[in-house]
Amino acid sequence: MLDVMLLQIDRSASPAVYEQLANGLIKLIRNGVLKPGTKLPSIRQMAAALDIHPRTVVAAYEEMSAQDWIYSKPRSGMVVSENLPDLKPRTFRSTLPAVLQKPAAKEQDPHRKYKYVINDGFPDHRIAPVEQLLKLQRQAFYDDDAERYSMYTDVRGSVRLRNVLSGHLSNSRGIVMTPDMLLLTRGAQMAIYVAAAALIKPGDEVLVGDPGYRLATAVFEQLGARITYIPVDTEGIDVDLIEKACRRKFRLLYIVPHHHHPTTVTLSAARRMKLLSLIRKYKFYTIEDDYDYEFHYTHRPILPLASAEHEGHVLYIGSITKNLAASMRLGYLVAGDAFIHRAAAIKKLMDLRGDLLFEEALAAMFEDGTMHRHIRKSLKLYQERRDLFCALLERELGEYISFKVPDGGMAVWVQFTRKVKLSVIAEKAAAAGLKMSDGSSYDAAGKQLNGLRMGFAAMNEREMKKVVAILRKILESS
Amino acid sequence: MLDVMLLQIDRSASPAVYEQLANGLIKLIRNGVLKPGTKLPSIRQMAAALDIHPRTVVAAYEEMSAQDWIYSKPRSGMVVSENLPDLKPRTFRSTLPAVLQKPAAKEQDPHRKYKYVINDGFPDHRIAPVEQLLKLQRQAFYDDDAERYSMYTDVRGSVRLRNVLSGHLSNSRGIVMTPDMLLLTRGAQMAIYVAAAALIKPGDEVLVGDPGYRLATAVFEQLGARITYIPVDTEGIDVDLIEKACRRKFRLLYIVPHHHHPTTVTLSAARRMKLLSLIRKYKFYTIEDDYDYEFHYTHRPILPLASAEHEGHVLYIGSITKNLAASMRLGYLVAGDAFIHRAAAIKKLMDLRGDLLFEEALAAMFEDGTMHRHIRKSLKLYQERRDLFCALLERELGEYISFKVPDGGMAVWVQFTRKVKLSVIAEKAAAAGLKMSDGSSYDAAGKQLNGLRMGFAAMNEREMKKVVAILRKILESS
Structure with a gap:
């Protein structure tokens, strides 16, 4: 007969008592303590032993038999189901250290102590147009359409935002493009990941700057690439060394030509020109990470590589986060429509849909000039x-x-x-x-x-x- | 001398006229039309030819020389820089079809026509507590901390939400856990991707249900796995066939034991028990995708595999999206803390940070009982x-x-x-x-x-x- 001491009932705890009882018994069955065919205590016995109401025991037994753990056998009462595999009794040693066996020891947020x-x-969120953004998000939510059709939403992101954003990129960066050359992502990081995942097979060679953006290099490594480091000096990445690498047909070059990360160096015009000619000659893919384009103080920012003729080999990545606030993440990838199609299919595997309401709100803020x-x-x-x-x-x-x-x-x-x-x-x-x-x-x-x-x-x-x-x-x- | 007809200036268009002029000239340099050493028209000539103000030309030339495209040569005026690589003249044929060369043909949203x-x-967003959520998001934004330290935020997600959510999962699903066993993601799909990416090497065998959730299978394929289909019948996935597969040591099993996708079948108690014993015996990893846990109508939902003893081999995935609205995406992965650490490092490569404001708002809604x-x-x-x-x-x-x-x-x-x-x-x-x-x-x-x-x-x-x-x-x- 069952030792009721194995069952712990806490009247003040959150799941109802009948659930606690059912859970406890199920655990004992799973552990092999209660074997198939074992007769459970009668309702009266169980209620008395645990000092609970008989109706609570009835509810627990009903629950368990609905779940096929036990069944009612004529003249025997409730019996543990026989068609369960005969488990060997398990030890009570858990793989969790003892301290973790209590529910949810709370973590402390380590940042609250810093002033x-x-x-x-990152931008100053205190000057960002957040009130307006939240208001527009609310509107987008109550505009039934965005929400209702979300299952069928274009995986490339909000049509409305892709429309205004491709206009903005054409005007501000001279990139000749259409909305179907644009994939919206949760941030520039995701754009790097999907672009790389669409290109890299294990063993492929990828060129990155040294020093460089660590989390891009980590993406390429995660995808199985071999990394070649190209020195970055005061004029940016060393394009002569890239030219040398061209002889052995590498797969991908990753560069940050504006305000290189971490050193903030900008690629000189001469190197930029030479790099473009190499891209056209050797037809290697280049991810141009232009996360900081809008913020150039001395004069107008130099146009990105993506604005020149590159025959589809420059994959241009940018970020709206840098225009708003660190928590408001939106990045994008610009590439030929066939490449975007492939990248979008991969993006869907890690992120079914973007934040539609945020995207719609942002589109409205581009449309009415707020963003500009x-x-x-x-x-x-x-x-x-x-x-x-x-x-x-x-x-x-x-x-x-x-x-x-x-x-x-x-x-x-x-x-x-x-x-x-x-x-x-x-x-x-x-x-x-x-x-x-x-x-x-x-x-x-x-x-x-x-x-x-x-x-x-x-x-x-x-x-x-x-x-x-x-x-x-x-x-x-x- | 330059044919100014190659320059198109549109006074009504958005970039300032001097920028249009500079852009146009830079394009011509890049294209090889304007070769290094070429003398540009004087300010007066250019202004007259294009019918613009001389000061506009000055601004454009200043801009270009600041960018090193041209320089001022004594007694010659402005000259295209010589230290640019000598590009061969390019054809004007673009890789883009002609129709795309005009700026941004707009896409139509295909869904607006459906009633x-x-x-x-998906849940009915019309009953979701959205007003409260947006209000709390706004509060979280103005609570400086969440935003200011975002760069240093825990990649596993909001500490506050992980605290309440691990409590909720313990209470509702009987999963013995702590917040450091929890990774928050943009949705269950991202949780599937990172869990799989942490486990699968190209060539690994993964078992999935047939029929099954297509976008999970696609993740495993993207990561290079070999897929084995295990039939799903009216009692759920065929566990005897899984047992047979155990002999050849596959890498991962993916199951949806509650309301299987697409067929909504629930795994029977007997098969569930047997599967658990197989997991303990053969120690293979199992992704338990429990996207729909909360919605069980006949009786209390059957406890997930993750609530039983599985020695760290069950990776449990759930979704908050299903409790709110399709556009409000939050998923999570529950696993041992070492596995979470590894999965979090991979998650960061595709999504630097989650939506902190949303996570903080959601945490508040769990804390005050709104979510329940x-x-x-x-x-x-x-x-x-x-x-x-x-x-x-x-x-x-x-x-x-x-x-x-x-x-x-x-x-x-x-x-x-x-x-x-x-x-x-x-x-x-x-x-x-x-x-x-x-x-x-x-x-x-x-x-x-x-x-x-x-x-x-x-x-x-x-x-x-x-x-x-x-x-x-x-x-x-x-």
Whole structure:
């Protein structure tokens, strides 16, 4: 007969008592404690033993027999089903450590303790047109169509947003394109992944910059590619070395020609021209990651490779996130319609549908000019912030760091002198309430770059001064 | 000398005239029309030829020289830079068809014409607590923390949501777990992709149901797996055949034990028990896709495999989308913390960060009980709708179809008699304003299933009657 002590009933806990009882008994059957054919205690016995109402036991037994775990045998009462496989009794040792066997020990959010943060180069969400965006999302939701047909929605993303965005890209970047050359993704990262997955087979060679964007390289590695690192200097990636690599027919080149990540260098016009001629001659695919296009301060941004003749070999990737706020993620891939078709099929495997409401709202904000106004406004503000931040860096930290004022983008690439270790600074900064990178994510190759990107766009004057003061104090005492 | 007819200036168009001019000239340099060393027309000549203000030409030339395309040569005026590679003149034939060379021909949204839709089994967004969700999203946005630290956010997703969700899964499904066993994704599809990508190497064998969920199979194929189809009958997937496959050590089993997709069959208790014992004995990985758990009408849902002892080999996948609305996508993967760590690293490659604001808002709605109330409310409503819809199907279409009333979920699996082709019905339905699947996506193997899932949850009584009437009319006249 069943030892009712094996059943734990907690009247104050959330699942109803009859469910707890049924769950407990099912567990015992599964564990092999209650074997097929075993007679369960009668309703009266069980109710008395557990000090619960007989109706609760009835409900539990009904539940279990509906699920085929037990059945009612004439003159025997409830019996464990015989057509279940005869399991050997299991040990009660779980693979989980004992501390985890209690429900849900809560995690703490590690960030709540920081007062300041240096990010990788994100916009200031405080100036983003969020009220309007949320209002438009709500409208899109109640406009039945977007929601009702979502199952049949185009996997490339909202038709409305692809229409306005392809117009915007044509006008701002000189890319001759149509909406069917556009795939919307959850962010530029997803665009990199799907473009690469559509191209790379295990063993393929992929060229990336050194230093370079670690999470792109990681994508290619995940897909089984062999990575070749091409040095990046003050004029951008070394195109002569790319030319040499052309002799052995590599599969893909990944470049960030505007404001290279992490160093913010822009590819020189001469190299850009030469690269285009190589692409046309050797017909290799190039992912042009242009995440930061809109933010160029000195003069108008240089047109992307994708705006020139490349015979379909440049896959252009951009991001709307950088125009709004880090949490509002939307990226895109521009390529020939056949390639987009293939990439969209892969995208669907990892993300059935994008955020339709967000996409519709964003489309409306492009249509009514809100996005253009916002981009102009942020461009002006971020240029002021760049100037202010670089002046502060020079004046307060000049002796400890080296950096170049970036032509564009939302971050400065700052390298600390060798004698001060960035990992130590980051640790001390954290203790002083400032969250910053320890530089390891920018230095995957372990080259002692001792540098990090310092995003200035999301800091106002007060915050910048505070951040720089914290760093100065740490450096002075190091 | 340059033929200015090659430059097209449109005063009414969006980029400023000086930008159009600079772009046009840069294109000509790139194309090889303007060769290195070529002298450009003087400011006065250019202004006169194009009928624009001389200052506009100055601005364009300044722009171009800032970008190193041209330079000012003493006594010669502006000259195309010589340090650009000597490109051979290109033909003007573009790889784009002529029609695409005009900016952005707009696409039409193909769905706006439909008045009714049969979906795959989605909730009714009209009853979802959207107002509250949007309000909470707005709050989360202005709560600086979520946004400011987004760069450093845990890739597994919002700590707050993982805390409440792991509690919810423990209570509702009996899964003993902690928040570090949980990875949040953009939807169940992404959870399938990352779990599979963490396990599968090209050539690995993966077992799936037949019929089965096409987009899961497509993920495994994309990752290079060999697929073995295991028949699904009225008791679910054939576990004896899985046992046979165990002899040859396959890599992964993918199952949908509750309301199998597409057929809505639930795995019988006996097979479930046997499958668990096989998992423990042969230690193969199983993805348990439990997208529909909450919606079980006859009795309490059977506990998932993941709630039993499986020594870390069951990877449990669920969806919050099914509790809210198709556009509000959130899925999750439950597994051992080491596996989650690996899966999270892969997830980051395709999606840097989830939608933090949405996750925070959802967490608040779990915390204050809104989600539980909403789930209870939808369960009741969808059960009524299932009964009504199945009664209508039986009465109005009984002679043309076969189906079984599903125990749970949000769709009925309906097969049409052989003599009426589903593709023809879907075409006629479209003409009558009803969007429905032609069944091909449920029949990837081409087995003439002639069936589709008919989602009933998102249709009210009026809509159901209308949809069934349209179908009846089509069938009567076929």
